[in-house]
Amino acid sequence: MAELVPFAVPAKSDKxxxxxxxxxxxxAEALHNSLFTEFSRFGLLYSVRVFPNAxxxxxxxxxxxxxxxxxxxxxxxxGCDRKQLFQKSPVKVRLGTRHRAVQHQALALNSFxxxxxxxxxFGFNGWSKRIVEDHYRSL
Numbered sequence: 001m002a003e004l005v006p007f008a009v010p011a012k013s014d015k016x017x018x019x020x021x022x023x024x025x026x027x028a029e030a031l032h033n034s035l036f037t038e039f040s041r042f043g044l045l046y047s048v049r050v051f052p053n054a055x056x057x058x059x060x061x062x063x064x065x066x067x068x069x070x071x072x073x074x075x076x077x078x079g080c081d082r083k084q085l086f087q088k089s090p091v092k093v094r095l096g097t098r099h100r101a102v103q104h105q106a107l108a109l110n111s112f113x114x115x116x117x118x119x120x121x122f123g124f125n126g127w128s129k130r131i132v133e134d135h136y137r138s139l
Contacts (some may be wrong), residue, residue: 003071005121008106010046011113013096014070017077024059025088028052031061034086038066041073042079044120046113068117 010016017039022031029051036048046066053060067073073095081093109117 003069005068005117006106007109009104009109010066010068012070013113015046015063015067015073016096017073018062018065018094018096019065019080019091020053020060020062021089022050022061022063023089024061025087028061031063035063035065038080038085039067039076042067042076044068044117050116 019035024042026034032048032050035050036045039045040046044067048063050061050063053062055110065073065076067076077093077095080091082090084090
């Protein structure tokens with residue numbers, strides 16, 4: 001079954017992964033880079049955010065990773081949960097579970113993100129802002 005991937009900021013929980021039990025050894029920036037490399041194997045990422053654990057928890061980090069595609073997020077969750085990935089101990093990966101009762105208007109992507117999304121899914125490494133502007137001028 002095909003999935004519709006809108007040119008909008010991913011807001012649904014089925015596109016969001018929570019990753020925890022990340023090691024306290026590396027810096028947040030190093031973890032960000034490792035997570036980006038590991039999870040981008042499954043699809044185009046919208047964002048990777050790394051946070052320190054709360055003071056009441058053991059030292060370490062957790063991350064929130066957003067995909068443009070729910071299918072890619074599901075594959076990443078299955079492929080990475082309870083795996084060591086880039087550290088000695090396994091990480092835990094779960095799909096987001098937050099459900100919003102109120103629907104908010106979808107936020108549009110910026111120009112760069114639209115180009116990145118089009119290039120990734122359509123495979124034309126030539127999409128540019130100029131093409132979009134020229135299209136609108138001719139209408």
